[in-house]
Amino acid sequence: MSQYxxxxxxxxxxxxxMSLAQSVVSLPVSPFVPIAVGFFGLGTGYLIYGPQELFxxxxxxxxxxxxxxxxxxxxxxxxxxxxxxxxxLGLTLFGTLKALPLYMAALAFTAYGVHWFALGWNRLHGxxxxxxxxxxxxxxxxxxxxxxxxxxxxxxxxxxxxxGLTCVYLCEFFANMKDVPRFASPGEKxxxxxHIGTGLWLMYxxxxxxxxxxxxWTLLT
Numbered sequence: 001m002s003q004y005x006x007x008x009x010x011x012x013x014x015x016x017x018m019s020l021a022q023s024v025v026s027l028p029v030s031p032f033v034p035i036a037v038g039f040f041g042l043g044t045g046y047l048i049y050g051p052q053e054l055f056x057x058x059x060x061x062x063x064x065x066x067x068x069x070x071x072x073x074x075x076x077x078x079x080x081x082x083x084x085x086x087x088x089l090g091l092t093l094f095g096t097l098k099a100l101p102l103y104m105a106a107l108a109f110t111a112y113g114v115h116w117f118a119l120g121w122n123r124l125h126g127x128x129x130x131x132x133x134x135x136x137x138x139x140x141x142x143x144x145x146x147x148x149x150x151x152x153x154x155x156x157x158x159x160x161x162x163x164g165l166t167c168v169y170l171c172e173f174f175a176n177m178k179d180v181p182r183f184a185s186p187g188e189k190x191x192x193x194x195h196i197g198t199g200l201w202l203m204y205x206x207x208x209x210x211x212x213x214x215x216x217w218t219l220l221t
Contacts, residue, residue, distance in 0.1 A: 030096040034086050036209040038109045039161075041079025043202030045072055045116060046168075046195040053175070054192025062126065069124025072116050081113025104149040105158070111142060129176045136172035143169055157205060157220050164198030 048071050051057055058064050087106035090097035115135070122129070146162030171194055174187030208219035 027094050027096050029098050030090065032213065033090075033097060033099075033102065034083050035105060035109075036206050036213075038080045038083035038105075038113075039202045039209065040206040041083075042076045042112065042116075043199045043206060045076030046199030046202065048072075048075070050192045050195030050199055052192070053188050053195060065123050065126060069120045069122070072120025072123055074120075077113055077116035077120055079113070080109045080116065084108070084110030084113055101149055101153040101155060101158075104146055108142060108146055108162075111139070115139060130178055132176040133173055136169045136176070140166060140169040140173070157208070160201060161198065161205065164194060164201060167194040168198060 048068060052060065052064075052068065084106050087097065087102055087109065091102060091106060118135075119132075121127070143162050143165035147159055147166065150156070150159035150162060168191065171187050171191035174183040175191045177183045177187070205220075208217075211217040212220055
């Protein structure tokens with residue numbers, strides 16, 4: 001039999017096509033985990049929203065809501081979402097990430113990122129915040145889940161972030177009850193307090209992760 005087919009191409013042994021299709025590209029495990037991107041995005045969002053909630057500055061009006069809405073979509077929204085997708089791809093498709101707690105980080109960054117897309121969009125367009133009362137319940141639960149995972153894994157600094165997030169969503173529950181002012185007003189003040197506190201901690205983690213990775217410092221160990 002000729003080694004060429006009728007189109008003049010070299011015949012391949014039977015099964016070669018299947019073996020090529022089944023081959024797996026092996027990539028090395030990467031030491032570069034992009035969690036600083038998500039930390040920075042969320043921390044920036046919290047430090048934009050927190051002063052307004054706690055101190056009333058800047059006073060809300062349509063222009064301010066447009067500005068804070070845009071920041072909410074791009075910083076805590078887009079930066080967290082990109083981080084979460086990157087982590088999931090590294091864990092599932094490419095095998096470049098192996099640490100098991102990163103699954104929780106991927107879930108959280110993705111969920112919080114999409115959630116901030118909605119928060120920013122609603123703020124930008126003057127949406128009713130009362131549906132956020134229901135939103136706060138599943139995000140309170142995922143925050144508690146993060147506490148369990150990261151403290152069990154011995155990663156206390158990141159576990160501390162999830163303590164802050166738990167307080168944030170507990171306050172969110174009351175702050176968005178706009179038709180019950182006795183809950184909404186103190187809830188919003190408390191929300192601003194925890195936004196600022198957690199935002200500052202996220203800024204520290206951004207520095208710590210970056211310096212530990214780039215300069216081999218040991219701020220988180």
